[in-house]
Amino acid sequence: MSAAQDRNGLPVLPVLPEGDSTPPERGDAARNRALLLDAARRLVDERGAEAVTTDDIAAAAGVGKGTLFRRFGSRAGLMIVLLDEDEKALQQAFLFGPPPLGPEAPPLQRLLAYGRERLKFVDSHHALLSDVGRDLQMRFNAPATLHQSHVRLLLESAGTTGDLDAQATALLALLDADYVHHQLHDRGRTLAELGDAWETVARKLCGS
Structure with a gap:
């Protein structure tokens, strides 16, 4: 299937991936996702992205590091969602x-x-x-x-x-x-x- 195009035939860029293609999460999973993103954005603003680790993000969000990887696939996957x-x-x-x-x-x-x-x-x-x-x-x-x-x-x-x-x-x-x-x-x-x-x-x- 070809990519979507604008009126001049140029490709329409998809939104950035969030680490996987699973359906939107509900309940605790959605809450944890929001906590991780809020924590990551706050830490990046305070320290710069290069100084922020997955351990830092998980700790600031109050969740396990495994939760971060299950939702975003990788540290880079989480970071790209911030963009x-x-x-x-x-x-x-x-x-x-x-x-x-x-x-x-x-x-x-x-x-x-x-x-x-x-x-x-x-x-x-x-x-x-x-x-x-x-x-x-x-x-x-x-x-x-x-x-x-x-x-x-x-x-x-x-x-x-x-x-x-x-x-x-x-x-x-x-x-x-x-x-x-x-x-x-x-x-x-x-x-x-x-x-x-x-x-x-x-x-x-x-x-x-």
Whole structure:
């Protein structure tokens, strides 16, 4: 079965997985899920994602560590759920929202707008994105690869030729959480400068 598409034939990204595909839980299971998410978000806000362990989360939630793994599959699975609402909002904006991010704009303008919006998202969610990126199963899961599909199809729609997969990968490397963090905090660059760099590369790839 093919993926759902927007009005221009671009893929509609699914919401981020919550570690498994089981039906919604009820009663104690639902309560434990909420406790774990609340505890994880609080600890990440206090310490940063890299300093938070599954033991920390389970203890703060008042549940056993096995409960965490049964509900979310892994530590990364729990962490990625914390990104879910904001990811869905960004997806809705670039798939169905107004121009220049949404489908009424020309593909190159959408590509430029996507890069700048994603840079802001990555900056705001660096700790979680960096943490999730260390898990190969999460780094290359369906939502992540569909971001690449979105960029690839925008390149194709803009008339770009050559190896579109490689070009999309190169562009998305400019949005990597750790790369962006390094550029902003170690090299003193700004989001506007990183957005300009994205635009320069995107325009060259599109022959503009």
